[in-house]
Amino acid sequence: MNEEGGYNLRLYVAGQTPKSVAALANLTKLCELHLPGRYKIEVVDLMKDPALAQRDQIVAIPTLIRQLPEPLRRVIGDLSNADKVLVGLDIQPT
């Protein structure tokens, strides 16, 4: 899944809050639609590993970070606004 042009996405959440759940659902739906087979989603629960919040400069929850392709990009919110997520991740809608 990590071939050329693949998206490496990391979603930071804090426990199973409605926003977190919604964000993951929205992200999965969006990726399936626009990046089928070209993405990988990693969910980081800061409740379990709070030190990561500092390391990765997380303030808002949920935060989505595009690790790959470079450069790093951030989208915050429950990702309900798909257009903005696409702009944020710099994905060409298909």
Place this chain on the structure above:
Amino acid sequence: MCLGVSAVSADMLLQHDRGLPAIEKCPTGIGGLDEITYGGLPKGRPTLLCGSAGCGKTLFSMTFLYNGVINHDEPGVFIAFEEKPQDLIKNVGSLRYDLERLIDAGKLAVDHIHIDRNEIEEAGNYDLEGLFIRLGFAIDSVGAKRVVIDTIETLFGGLDNHALLRSELRRLFEFLKDKGVTAIITGERGEGSLTRHGLEEYVADCVILLDNRVHDQLSTRRLRVVKYRGSAHGTNEYPFIIDHQGITVMPITSSGLAHDASSERVSSGIPDLDSMLEGKGYFRGSSILVSGMAGSGKSTTAAHFADSICSSGERCVYFAMEESPQQIIRNMRSIGLDLKQWVDNDLLRFSARRPNLYGLETHLAAMHREVMEYQPAAVIVDPMSALMSAGVTGDVHSMILRLVDFLKSRDVTALFTNLGGVQAETATTQMQISSLMDTWLLLYNRESNGEHNRQLYLLKSRGMAHSNQVREFIMTPDGIRLREAYIGPEGVLTGSARLAQEVKDRANRIQRDQDLERKARELERKRQATNAQIEMLQAQLANEERELAHLGKERADREAQLSMDTQAMAASRYGARSKAERARPLSKIER
């Protein structure tokens, strides 16, 4: 000003007396601030620290944390929105705060929260749980009791959803309270409100405002406790300074005017002046003002005092505002004062600085610090009037007031010199400080008969019977002498007029002496003449007596001869005529 604070402290006392629950305080360790707030910031609650850029908010809050770790073993967390930890560590390194050591020791956590609007796309609802997690993690990792968030308003620039931010801020302050940490939240000063985004709405317990005002190109920082829920506090604006030794707030120290009054005396160093002060000198811990025109001998009087303090083995600090220490030492040598020996023996410290080098507050703080460090028995400020150039009149007055209070509270005798203009004789000084002074010496330089003569007058000296005389002030190679002014039929004379009068007096006296001598001589001569005459007359008399005696004898001789002749004649006549001759008297022949 003083009344306000003392009234407040009286309330405080009452509260304590009644045993009512008082708010627990968290000392900041910032000199002066803990006095104004009667103990520090509200413990376990957030405090808002606001002010415009460059007021020292970051240094202030870092000092709070640093002192917490060093003095109270209370670990701290610094959440920086504006500066990176490395920059922060460097910046406060100038205050000799070794943050890296504290971080390594696990006593301090610094977290830099970086938010860049350009990197973030907002897509849907979110909250700031990440911030809470970081904050909670940092607090837990060091067991923090103190937290600083500097400057949280940066979030408003980084995120669009301000309604959400506001509710999250409210939650943040609740979170901090729940954590039981004493927190400082800094905020930028806004127009028409304390902070740009109205943080004061959320932080209601304690609000401190910092301000930096520039007057005559000299800036003065000021601090004011705007509100302090549940506690009394000083309500004024208090100047504060930031320098290499940290932050010092300058409250009017002994606001209650409750300093001890010593009845011990210290010599003025001028025996003649001591004699005007009941023969003992100034009171220890009193403040003395020496005012006069240029060249009237103010510094010399001050130097005498310094010499006297050092001679008794005590320490003295000489704040020189116009002359360099070397110059003062050289000049005082000319009147027989060797100040160098005291400097060498570490009894006298010169602290020379140009008045316009810093603002008043910095001067004041520097003086405070010098006094705290050196522990002198006396302090000289020469001349105090030079400070006028470092601030406006009101500020100078308040500064001197605070300095006098501070020195009195430490039982330090303070001598201030003041360069008065022509008006020096009138009972007012430019800075209105005369009422703060216990002893006031006026030095005149009066012109009369084409010369200026120095005069000294003891205008007031609280608590002692002092001389009311104007004395002539003379500088000799052996120091200052105060001569009683000449008082005669011509009035009070000084200088050469006095000398002339004295010469005249002396001439008169000599003249009288000479007259007397002459008279005596004349009498003696007369006596001698008389005696001679008496002797002569007695000699004459003796001569005459002798002559008389001689004549008497001659007569007796002649009579004796005559009678013998007569008898002889008679005898011869008897021989011729016998009886007839004898019966006839002989008178014819005799005569």
